[in-house]
Amino acid sequence: MTKISHDKVEVVVIGSGIAGSTMAAELGEAGFTVLVLEAGPERQLSDMISSQIWSRRLRWAGPEVRESGDLVGAANFAMGWGTGGAGLHWYANWYRLHPDDFHVKSLYGRSLDWPIGYDDLRPWYDRAQSYFGVSGDEDTNAPPGEPYPMPAIPLSKQSQAIKPGFDAEGLKLTTNTLAVNSVPYDGRTSCLLDGWCDAGCPIGALANPLVLQWPRARKAGVELRHNAYAERVETDPSGSKATGVVYLDEQGRENLQPADIVISACHTIWNARLLMLSANDKHPNGLGNGNETLGRHFTSHALTTIHGLFTQETEPHLGVSGANTLCLEGYEDKQPAKGAFGSRAWLVGQAAKPNDLLGTALAKPELYGETLDAYLRQASLHYGNMTVLCEEDSIPENRVTLDPSKKDRYGLPQAHVQNSLPQANASRLDLARTEGLRIFNAAGATDAWAGQRNPMHMMGGTIMGDDASASVTNSYGQVHEIDNLFVAGASLFPTPGAINPTATLAALVFRTADYIRTHRSELLP
Amino acid sequence: MMGRRRFLTRVIPTTFWVNIVIRSLSRNAEAKTIENESYKVLTTTEAETLAAWCTSIVSGADQAGVARFVDENLAGDQAASLLLLRYLDASDMAGFYRNGIMGIEKECLHRFGLSFARATVVQRMKLVEAAIASETQVWTDPDPNFFYFISRSDAVDVVYGTQLGFVDLNVPYLAHIPPPRSW
Numbered sequence: 008m009t010k011i012s013h014d015k016v017e018v019v020v021i022g023s024g025i026a027g028s029t030m031a032a033e034l035g036e037a038g039f040t041v042l043v044l045e046a047g048p049e050r051q052l053s054d055m056i057s058s059q060i061w062s063r064r065l066r067w068a069g070p071e072v073r074e075s076g077d078l079v080g081a082a083n084f085a086m087g088w089g090t091g092g093a094g095l096h097w098y099a100n101w102y103r104l105h106p107d108d109f110h111v112k113s114l115y116g117r118s119l120d121w122p123i124g125y126d127d128l129r130p131w132y133d134r135a136q137s138y139f140g141v142s143g144d145e146d147t148n149a150p151p152g153e154p155y156p157m158p159a160i161p162l163s164k165q166s167q168a169i170k171p172g173f174d175a176e177g178l179k180l181t182t183n184t185l186a187v188n189s190v191p192y193d194g195r196t197s198c199l200l201d202g203w204c205d206a207g208c209p210i211g212a213l214a215n216p217l218v219l220q221w222p223r224a225r226k227a228g229v230e231l232r233h234n235a236y237a238e239r240v241e242t243d244p245s246g247s248k249a250t251g252v253v254y255l256d257e258q259g260r261e262n263l264q265p266a267d268i269v270i271s272a273c274h275t276i277w278n279a280r281l282l283m284l285s286a287n288d289k290h291p292n293g294l295g296n297g298n299e300t301l302g303r304h305f306t307s308h309a310l311t312t313i314h315g316l317f318t319q320e321t322e323p324h325l326g327v328s329g330a331n332t333l334c335l336e337g338y339e340d341k342q343p344a345k346g347a348f349g350s351r352a353w354l355v356g357q358a359a360k361p362n363d364l365l366g367t368a369l370a371k372p373e374l375y376g377e378t379l380d381a382y383l384r385q386a387s388l389h390y391g392n393m394t395v396l397c398e399e400d401s402i403p404e405n406r407v408t409l410d411p412s413k414k415d416r417y418g419l420p421q422a423h424v425q426n427s428l429p430q431a432n433a434s435r436l437d438l439a440r441t442e443g444l445r446i447f448n449a450a451g452a453t454d455a456w457a458g459q460r461n462p463m464h465m466m467g468g469t470i471m472g473d474d475a476s477a478s479v480t481n482s483y484g485q486v487h488e489i490d491n492l493f494v495a496g497a498s499l500f501p502t503p504g505a506i507n508p509t510a511t512l513a514a515l516v517f518r519t520a521d522y523i524r525t526h527r528s529e530l531l532p
Numbered sequence: 533m534m535g536r537r538r539f540l541t542r543v544i545p546t547t548f549w550v551n552i553v554i555r556s557l558s559r560n561a562e563a564k565t566i567e568n569e570s571y572k573v574l575t576t577t578e579a580e581t582l583a584a585w586c587t588s589i590v591s592g593a594d595q596a597g598v599a600r601f602v603d604e605n606l607a608g609d610q611a612a613s614l615l616l617l618r619y620l621d622a623s624d625m626a627g628f629y630r631n632g633i634m635g636i637e638k639e640c641l642h643r644f645g646l647s648f649a650r651a652t653v654v655q656r657m658k659l660v661e662a663a664i665a666s667e668t669q670v671w672t673d674p675d676p677n678f679f680y681f682i683s684r685s686d687a688v689d690v691v692y693g694t695q696l697g698f699v700d701l702n703v704p705y706l707a708h709i710p711p712p713r714s715w
Binding site: 047048053055056057058059060061063064066068071080081083084088199201202203208209210324325360361362363364366368369372373375376377379380383384387388 | 588589590591610611612613614615616618619620622623657660664681684685688689692693694697698701702703704705706707708709710711712714715
């Protein structure tokens with residue numbers, strides 16, 4: 008097939024989500040000519056309709072992923088499709104990994120170590136929180152860093168109802184840290200706390216790529232090409248240099264986009280898959296996969312939500328989708344009991360509407376008919392929730408692979424994710440579930456119950472490391488053996504900690520962008 | 533080990549009823565364009581079964597248009613779909629609903645010798661409860677519990693998830709951008 012060929016650019020970025028748009032804006036502002044390829048359609052702020060039903064259009068609509076194992080599901084819920092990717096419906100919970108999270112192997116003899124430590128990333132966390140705009144108060148249980156640029160969002164009625172339970176348990180419940188404006192910031196308005204974050208924030212109080220990165224990127228001359236589905240990265244005959252990206256356009260035609268630097272900034276599964284699809288005679292198992300590590304060490308967070316009904320009114324429809332308050336006390340204790348391993352974090356008081364996956368109706372999926380109606384009328388006024396995130400060990404058996412027996416709509420091998428929660432992490436989650444129910448009962452909930460175990464967030468698969476024989480990239484996301492090919496995103500994480508990944512993802516993007524900027528002469532011909 | 537009597541009661545009636553259901557649904561598919569032009573993917577019978585099933589789970593789902601909600605979104609582009617199913621299994625959404633509806637009919641015929649439309653309220657509730665408890669006898673694919681989960685979500689969407697539904701629950705809607713229509 009004859010490819011449509013395009014003029015060479017200095018940098019091509021695959022994916023326009025938080026990682027891709029931040030990278031594009033940074034490199035565009037540094038003077039690089041940058042093109043971004045986005046698989047989905049163009050999005051506008053007007054697409055962010057305040058409805059759990061209508062907002063489903065912002066979610067993933069690309070090729071299906073086959074999932075197996077006991078900690079998978081809802082990949083389509085987590086990923087985005089179109090300008091801004093998942094950044095259009097993310098929850099804006101903003102946390103730093105803790106120092107121990109970077110050294111789990113050394114400290115505990117399990118999982119992996121990162122090739123960098125907290126101190127390496129700390130200045131980039133500081134930079135990222137200023138760039139995105141983060142509201143929050145100092146929390147002695149959080150890692151050190153610059154003060155947040157905005158004060159925290161005040162306690163909601165949900166949090167006020169739940170807080171006595173934490174007090175009774177001797178745990179400190181703090182205000183949350185969110186990339187949501189508590190006051191006007193950087194030309195963007197403050198949050199109205201109406202609980203529609205995951206349907207998209209068209210007023211821009213929640214930092215999303217349409218209001219934050221893309222205005223900067225466009226001003227810097229970055230080009231954004233939609234409906235461009237990356238099929239593979241091409242290399243020169245030696246296999247040591249990436250030469251560009253082949254993508255399929257809306258009509259299914261192959262396009263070749265030459266570039267001096269290629270950056271894969273897709274969602275976790277697709278970063279690994281793209282490198283696998285790019286196999287050639289010099290890299291028969293995929294780019295960066297000389298050691299069979301590509302795709303391995305996929306991780307997630309195991310979660311359980313504690314639900315409850317309270318006597319006081321809790322206004323559950325108000326607030327933010329992420330969480331109103333937070334408990335990191337005890338996070339450092341990765342071995343809370345014999346046979347249990349991993350950190351945990353409590354995210355408390357998520358705004359809940361009646362419908363959708365995180366709505367009040369699905370908090371009690373077994374109810375139907377009149378019982379459901381009666382419950383919903385009570386829950387609309389008195390419902391409260393909190394979710395615990397627990398760490399998953401990073402093990403090679405949990406991985407992304409290609410399934411050559413099944414083709415996606417583009418005729419490419421389907422992605423297959425296998426993820427099962429190791430027993431020690433499952434035991435950790437069981438402890439947290441018991442703790443959560445204790446907290447809700449101590450808070451005076453008239454009814455308290457725990458939801459099922461579910462996954463949240465996807466990380467790993469193109470992990471960074473010092474040892475090229477056991478990782479895919481170095482700490483800058485630079486693919487081993489191919490110096491001008493980079494990966495950006497949570498797929499780089501060797502371990503997941505027990506907190507939402509976006510702050511770390513963003514910090515890594517800023518660090519990589521700085522590396523590319525300061526190594527410009529080596530990376531460009 | 534399964535005894536011969538149980539084998540007979542499980543397999544022979546199942547085969548019998550499956551054939552009836554398949555013939556019935558097949559006839560419905562052929563007659564669809566004659567019977568009712570208004571559904572795009574589902575047959576009228578399928579739509580009626582789905583609406584009745586959803587109404588057993590969420591009162592008022594039929595009047596709120598749950599069958600049309602599902603049908604219209606199955607007919608459109610997946611990227612524009614408003615169905616919750618797209619989060620969890622978008623590989624063959626129309627097939628999922630068709631097979632689920634067929635499962636309801638199979639189970640109903642097996643248990644009560646009736647189509648779901650002719651079943652009593654109590655019989656319908658027994659089927660819903662069997663799906664919740666994963667205790668259906670002949671309906672296996674798609675997983676009845678998962679079909680219940682999805683169809684319940686659809687019913688909740690159209691009854692409680694719209695601006696009118698919020699009003700009914702006394703929940704202030706507070707839209708930044710109001711939806712152009714309910715769904």
